[in-house]
Amino acid sequence: MTKLIMVLLLMAVVMSTAAQAASIYAGKAKAAEVCSQCHGVRATSSDAPFPPLAGRDEEYLKMALKQYRDKTRISDIMNNIAGSLTDRDINNIANYYSRLSK
Amino acid sequence: MKKIIIKLNQTILVGVAGLFLLAGNVQAKSDIQKVYENNCASCHGSDHGGYLAPALNSETLKGRSPTALRTLIMTGSFETLMPPFYGRLKDAEIREMVKHLQSTAKQDNPPWTIKDMKASLKVYIKDESTLPSKPTYQIDSMDDLIGVAARGKYGRGKGSKAIFINSKTHKIVGEIETGTAAHIIDFDPANERWAYVKTDTAEVFKVDLYSMKAVRSIKTGFNGPALGVSRDGKYLMAGSFVPHNAIILNSDLEPLKLLELEGVDPDGKKVSSDSGMIIGTPFADIFAIALENAGQVWVVDLKEGFPITKIKNVGRHLHDAFLTHKGQKLMIASYDDSVVIAIDLKTRKIIKKLKAGCVPHVGGGAAVKVNGRTLGFGTNFGTCDNNTVVSVWDLDKMEVVKQIPVSGGTESPAAHANAPYVAVDIITKDRRARTIQLIDKKTLEVVKTLDVGGHAYFPEYSADGKFLYVSAGYAGDEVVVYDSHSLKKVASVQMESPAGIFSRGRVKYMTRGLSPDEME
Structure with missing residues (x-):
């Protein structure tokens, strides 16, 4: 019984990390579509x-995209484009671009 | 008398003011036309009649929403070469451009005479004897050079170059800035040091491949990709869409003879025609040129007076071609009647019209020898009526062997005597555009699909056949190199919007896929 609970717990942990982890592939697809x-x-x-985005700091990219989306940073074109992105999109895109070599 | 003088002065003043007003108007109009010329014309045509990209004039844009057009200009168009002009053009300019395009009719052919051409000749290196006598970089054979037409994102500017790669090391050995998008790279068959690059705005650059420098350039028209080099390297011929002419040049890029491209089309109508392909052949001292709209092929003899033999009623809309039988036979694609026409350049007559797919675009073509047969491969732009195929013909019997089903429209086939597959680029504008399909030479079936990324097009084998080069075009900004047997990716070469890839090996095997030793 304890074993089963352990396994279930472990699975739950693995699954939740999988759900949160940014996907570089999804980021690549979204970047090709949007950026x-x-x-x-x-x-x-x-x-x-x-500006080029490859190799930029991941946290900075996330922050900038969220600011453009929230219109706390103003750019007529970026406010429109970032407006269509979900949190997950932003994480994926930032993950992808930050890991690309220049 | 005084009164009269005053009156006169007033008249003059009014007149002068009127002149200023008029000048102001003219100025404003030519300003936006200048913006068009400097940003749009290289793809959409100097005459607003379209070229690589759609025609932009009052007729074609009738009823289109100005707001939608403005957005399209700002953001560019995904899955096409159209770049975003946001930040490059001012908002006021974009708004004015939309108005301008929706109110401007397709223009008449602007004149570009032999005199204009002569005046446009630029000499960068006057004394060619000062150039080095061998390559200034490490390369085993000049045939290992691969030239890539890098368009640059905006079809002009610093990113527009002809880039030369050593196809054994996959390293760039030279870059020639071309100002506007490079489109065609032709190599001199007689002297390995020369190459010629033609841009979308019809400039021809003479390039010294030993020093990787442009030696001269000339503007041969406003738009048009056609360029050919004669077998002895002494003559070039360049043809334009705008205006409708073609020019014969010597190897110093000096204009010798201008041809006005006019003829009677298959419907009996006299038409002025775009220049289709121009090709030199190892078979004879001639050029063949296709008159796109007149449906004629002209054979120009490279001798005193440059006499022309006109072959009429070839097809409805001729475009590109490839050679076979030591260059004696020409296979030319006709867009509108879905055939490829075999022409004998000796008798200067049509041999046969062979069925192709939908909107054939042979893109340099390919020919391979399999089991004693010489098979020609033709790509097809179109996807109509589920007829999405690559055509294969027996070039000796001049008959259709097979129409091989592929996943989309195709633009250019690559083959090599030492490589097992014929590669074709899928250009259908969705995710398929990322792919290259490989046809087994023996079974004539698609056996593999490569996901290259970007808009993958213009496959080309290295001269030794060991590597397959592919442009991951716009949205990819790299040339990807594969091992031609294992199809494993071996290298990536970064550049802006690469398009056509041209191996110097082509001058040896004439048509890609044929043996360099036999030249058949």
Whole structure:
């Protein structure tokens, strides 16, 4: 019985981490859909007015996206784009871009 | 008298003021047209008639919501080459552009005469004898060079380059800035040191591959990718969509003869035509040029006066082609009647029209020898009527062997005598665009699908056949290299919006897939 509870508990722990962990693959897909058109994958165009995102600090990326979404940081285009992102999207995207080498 | 003078002065004043007003209007109009020319025209056409991208004029944009158009310009269009102009153009400019496009008719062909061309010739290195006598970088053979047309995100600017890679080390050995998107790279078959690059705005650059420097450039028109080099390397021919002409140049890029592309189409109508493919051949001292809208192929003899033989009623909308039989036979795609036409360049007559898929676009073509047969491979843009295939023909018997089902429209096939697969790029605009499909040469069936990422297109084998290069185009910004047998990814080369890939090996095997030793 104790064994079974232990196993169940363990499973619960594993499952909850899985649910919270940001997915680099989901981040890649979302970035391709939403971000890379302007910010590029590893680098943005040498002529583009957009900052590159590859290799940036994960926490910073999350914070910036949430600020754009909440409109505490103002940019007409980013407020619109970030407005469509969920917390999970933001975690995934930040996870993906922060781990890409420049 | 005094009164009159005063009156006169007033008249002059009013007149002058009027002139200023007029000048103001003209100025405003030409300003937005300039913005169009500098940002849009290289893809949408200098005449607003469309080129790589849709036509933008009062007719094509009739009834479209200005707000939607403004958003499209700001954010760009996903799964196409259209970049976001947010931050590059001012909001006021974007708004004015929408108004301008919706009120401007397709323009007449702007003139670009032989005189204009001569005046546009730029010489970067005057004395070619000052150039190094061998490559200034490590390379076993110049055939190992692979050139990539990097478009640059905006189709112009610092990201627009011809990039040359050593296909044994997968390292960049040279970069030539081209100002606007590079489209075609052709190598001189007679002298390994020269290559020619053509941009979407019809500039031709002569490139010294030993020093990796541009030597000269000339503007041959406003838009159009067609470029050919003669077998002796002495002549080039460049053709335009805007305006409707083609120019024969010498290897110093000096214009020799201008051809106005006019002809009678298969319906009997006299038309002025875009320039389709232009090709030089190891078979003879000639160029073949396709008149897209007139449905004609012209064969130009490279001798005194450049006489022309016109082959008429070839097809309804001719585009690109490839060579076979030591360059004697030309296989040319016709968009609108879904055929590929075999032409004998010796007799200068049509041999046969072969069934292709929907909207054939052979993109340089491929030919392989299997079990004693020479098989030609043709890609097809279209996906209509479930007829989504890559066409295979027996090039000796000139008959259809198979229409191989593939997962979407295709643009360009790659093959090599030493590689087991014919690679085709799926271009259908959804997730399939990320993929390349591989056809087994022997079974003529798709045996593998590679997920390259980005918008994967223009596969090309290295000259030794060991590696398969693929552009992960826009949204990918890298060229991905695979081992051509194991299909394992072996390298990635970063660049902005890579498109066409051109191996120097092509001049040896003429058409990709044929043996470099036999040149068949």
